[in-house]
Amino acid sequence: xxxxxxxxxxxxxxxxxxxxxxxxxxxxxxxxxxxxxxxxxxxxxxxxxxxxxxxxxxxxxxxxxxxxxxxxxxxxxxxxxxxxxxxxxxxxxxxxxxxxxxxxxxxxxxxxxxxxxxxxxxxxxxxxxxxxxxxxxxxxxxxxxxxxxxxxxxxxxxxxxxxxxxxxxxxxxxxxxxxxxxxxxxxxxxxxxxxxxxxxxxxxxxxxxxxxxxxxxxxxxxxxxxxxxx
Amino acid sequence: xxxxxxxxxxxxxxxxxxxxxxxxxxxxxxxxxxxxxxxxxxxxxxxxxxxxxxxxxxxxxxxxxxxxxxxxxxxxxxxxxxxxxxxxxx
Numbered sequence: 001x002x003x004x005x006x007x008x009x010x011x012x013x014x015x016x017x018x019x020x021x022x023x024x025x026x027x028x029x030x031x032x033x034x035x036x037x038x039x040x041x042x043x044x045x046x047x048x049x050x051x052x053x054x055x056x057x058x059x060x061x062x063x064x065x066x067x068x069x070x071x072x073x074x075x076x077x078x079x080x081x082x083x084x085x086x087x088x089x090x091x092x093x094x095x096x097x098x099x100x101x102x103x104x105x106x107x108x109x110x111x112x113x114x115x116x117x118x119x120x121x122x123x124x125x126x127x128x129x130x131x132x133x134x135x136x137x138x139x140x141x142x143x144x145x146x147x148x149x150x151x152x153x154x155x156x157x158x159x160x161x162x163x164x165x166x167x168x169x170x171x172x173x174x175x176x177x178x179x180x181x182x183x184x185x186x187x188x189x190x191x192x193x194x195x196x197x198x199x200x201x202x203x204x205x206x207x208x209x210x211x212x213x214x215x216x217x218x219x220x221x222x223x224x225x226x227x228x229x230x
Numbered sequence: 231x232x233x234x235x236x237x238x239x240x241x242x243x244x245x246x247x248x249x250x251x252x253x254x255x256x257x258x259x260x261x262x263x264x265x266x267x268x269x270x271x272x273x274x275x276x277x278x279x280x281x282x283x284x285x286x287x288x289x290x291x292x293x294x295x296x297x298x299x300x301x302x303x304x305x306x307x308x309x310x311x312x313x314x315x316x317x318x319x320x
Contacts, residue, residue: 034320037311040304041238049320119319167319177317226314229306 012206017067019213024060026220027053033227045118052114059107066100098143105149106139112156120163150196157189180222187215238308240264240274245283245305248297254287255295 008016034050037043113131135152142149164182168174191212197204235243247263248255255263261271275295278284283301287294314320 033314037307037314040307040311043238045320049318164319171316173316175316177313181317181319222317226310226317229310229313 008205009202012209013067016205016209017064019209020060020064020067022213022220023216024057024064026216026223027057027060030219030223031057033223048114049118052111052118055107055111055114059104059111062100062107063104066097066104069100070097102139102143105142106136109135109139109149109152109156112153112160116156116159116163119160119167146198147196150192154189154192154196157185157192161185161189177222177225180218180225184215184218184222187211187218191215240266240270241278242305242308244271244274244278245297245301248284248295249302249305253297254289257293257295260295 031050031053034046034053038046038050110132113135117128138148138152142152161182164185168178168182171178191208194204194208194211198208243264244260244266247260250263251259257271257275260266261268264271266274275284278301279286281300282298283304285296285298287296
C-alpha cells in the first residue's frame, strides 16, 4: 500500500519544503542557544530543553528529506507499439518515505512531550518510558489514520500553552518576550487542528502549513529578541 | 524565610556587586554586599579568579577585586539566559 504523506497540491510542492526549512532553522537556533546556556550553568533542564527542540528540528529534517523524495519520484515514459504510457517507478525510496514520515512524527511528538515535561517542571521520571511507548504506538497507528498524529501533537501543544500561561501568571511578568512563545505555540496548536481536517479538502494542508510557518516565525522573532537582549 | 541561593545566584550576586561599585571592590565590601561568609567568599572567589572572571590587584596598598571582560560577558549571558528562562518557562 502506498503511504500517503499528505495531500499536497502540485503548485504547493517545494513551497511547503521551504516553510519547513524555516521551522528547522528556528527550532535548531533555540536548541543551540539552550545548549549554550547549559554549558554556561551546568543546569540539566537547559540540556533537556535543548534536546527537545533539537528533536523537533531533526523531525523537520526527515520531513524535508521525505518531501524531496516524494516530490521527485521517477516517472518513465514507455512506448509499446502505438501506445505510449507513463510508469511511476516504485523502488527502495518507497520504504524511506514510510520511514521518513514515521521518523518525523515520532521525533516531533517526543520533542513536544520533552518540552512539556521541562516547562511543567515534572519530577516523575518513571512515567517517561510509558509515555514514549504510547507515542510510538500513536506514530505507528498514524500510518493508518493520519489524524492520530495531529490530534496527539495538538494535545501536547495545548498542554504546553496552558503551562506557559500558568508560568506567566506565577511570575507576574507579562512582557512581550513572555507572551510571544504562548502565542507562537497557540498558533502551532491551531495548525495541527487544521491538519486534522485534511479529510475535508486538500486546501487544509496549505492553510495548515501557512499557519504553522507563522507560528515558527513568531518563535524565531522571540529568539532574536532574546539573543539581542531586548 | 528567603529562598536559599543557588551557586549561580551567588556568582551573579558577586559579579553584580563588583559591577555596581564601578568594576572594582575590596574583598570585605564584597563579602557584605554579596552577603557571604568569609570562607564562602574565598571559595567562590578562587573559582572566579580561576575562570578569569575576576582578577586581584593591589592599588595604593589595598587589595581590590576587579571584574574582567570575561566576567562582564558572563553577566550579559546570564541576563539573556534569565530572559530565555522567563520566556519559555524553564
